[in-house]
Amino acid sequence: MTKKFGPRILILIFVNVLFLIAVGNLTYADPIIGNILVTPSHPAPLSDVTFSVEIEGNDISSVRLIVRECNKETGVCHAPPQNASMSNVGGNTYETEVTLIHDDVTSITYNIEIKSEGKWMESDESTTTLNVKSEDTDSNGNDSNDTPGFEIILLILAMITGVKIFKNNKFNR
Numbered sequence: 001m002t003k004k005f006g007p008r009i010l011i012l013i014f015v016n017v018l019f020l021i022a023v024g025n026l027t028y029a030d031p032i033i034g035n036i037l038v039t040p041s042h043p044a045p046l047s048d049v050t051f052s053v054e055i056e057g058n059d060i061s062s063v064r065l066i067v068r069e070c071n072k073e074t075g076v077c078h079a080p081p082q083n084a085s086m087s088n089v090g091g092n093t094y095e096t097e098v099t100l101i102h103d104d105v106t107s108i109t110y111n112i113e114i115k116s117e118g119k120w121m122e123s124d125e126s127t128t129t130l131n132v133k134s135e136d137t138d139s140n141g142n143d144s145n146d147t148p149g150f151e152i153i154l155l156i157l158a159m160i161t162g163v164k165i166f167k168n169n170k171f172n173r
Helices: 002-027 150-171
Strands: 032-039 048-056 060-071 082-085 087-090 093-099 107-116 119-122 126-129
Touching: 032 107, 048 060, 048 107, 060 093, 082 093
Parallel strands: none
Antiparallel strands: 032 048, 048 093, 060 082, 060 107, 087 093, 107 119, 107 126
């Protein structure tokens, strides 16, 4: 009777071992880093910027943000980069606020570093263009090359219409 159940027991043990290995691998998966949200989306130099990110994973002991302030025109990034710890603000969301410290930058490059299960992992770098006012912008941030806009054309059309109405009313009396 034991000869009949011998192969079945071995198959059952083999399947259980495979199941345990699969479950073990699922619980020790690397954390998944969501999109990094930057607020405001195009900050100005020397401003405060809030970074938040969703991170899914087990045993996350530390999350930090690395921010580099760069000037694309000169191709230079200021050193050293800022290193800010991110706090868990609820669920899987981590957040921190960074104050930009250079006034000659046109973009920021940033990435997330996570310590999970004793090892550090790094996200891909992302870049955000800063809202830099140039010398040719008006108070609303609109580009201006000292050229007239459509308001001049509308003013001329209004004057012509006004003159025609005035002439028609003067002769009809």
